[in-house]
Amino acid sequence: MKSYCEEARNADSLSARVYRHLEAALREGSVRPGIWLDQDALCAELGVSRTPLRDALIRLEAEGLVVIRPRKGVYVPPVSDAYVKSACALAGSLESGCLDTVFERITPRLLRHMEDALRRQSFFLEKRRLADFDAEDVRFHDLFLSLSDNTLIGGILTPLRRRLSLLPQHPLSVEQAEARLGDHGRIVDSIRVGNRVAAVSILRHEHWLPARFLCPKPGKVPRLVHARRNAA
Template structure:
């Protein structure tokens, strides 16, 4: 990681917290990786105090686990955690899809269709990172079209955890193409103002994403010769 840039609008401890949190979300700090205060302080160009404060806050948010007599580690992606997150996500995404089918504008529909085109191009170029970015933009635009600010806020809060899963899920063989087709069908249902179909397709899309993620996680665990439930401990 690069040294943090001081932000005159934020205390140093918050800048450090945001930096470490983003590193975990984006996979720079991987599940199961030990967080060494001195090493992180040197990398970020700060003292150990804001590092220690950030780690404590990350523990409260579930991104870090403290192991007695061993220290702090990036929280693993457990099967239980996956099930909990996707159970909530499926219900909320179905709700968002139904509301979007009722409230979306023609301009927003065109925006979703443009993202679909970009996703197809990412697949053709083998650009996983580009596909992941498009995937995030698609869901953000989709949430906004629901016209429910509280729903957008709740789904936004889930996005950080979802993003930890997204790259693993989409790396599963064939998942990017399947996700593209699923998104295409959802957009068609929304464009036709078919609320029930949009909800059903959105729910199925999240279930398929969860199943791909679970297969990917189990595959990584098997490859590592682990019997544990998930990535990292």
């Protein structure tokens, strides 16, 4: 007979598995914004009861990825272009301001960590492992953000970056990732030669362009702004 602790661990494990499944489905586009989730079908597909599914959905709702409506079901809200543009503007302003403030605190050791993150991102992009690429993208930014004395910045940026990372993939997702990787390389080059102005400018005016994240409209190709990597 299983103990209460064992049952709780199993429930947590199932909930985490359901969460990862739904997270991947959102990223890959098999679960599209604007739909109602078929919870019975999900339980059958994953071989789980309603309890771990409910726990996973509560976690997703806390992140703003789904909306649970009593007696109606679970809705996947669409992400508007206006939200993406606002999120990019806010993230760009906060991150560039932070980098400007902490620039002198970036040590050779931290710069090496940024270079390591850059190499891992390049590897993941080459393998088309975009989820791993996005996770490494967050780690790259967190390296310099962690130097900030502002205790609120993480709480503001984390949900914004999380939401943007789970926008459905589309034909230009890889090209957008390549553009962001190029930005990272140029930021690292600028930090290496002590060019604060260039590093901050790339982060504020290029890296967080909405075109780096928006799904292109039919017949329109977003301007991604691929720039050469140099020390500036």
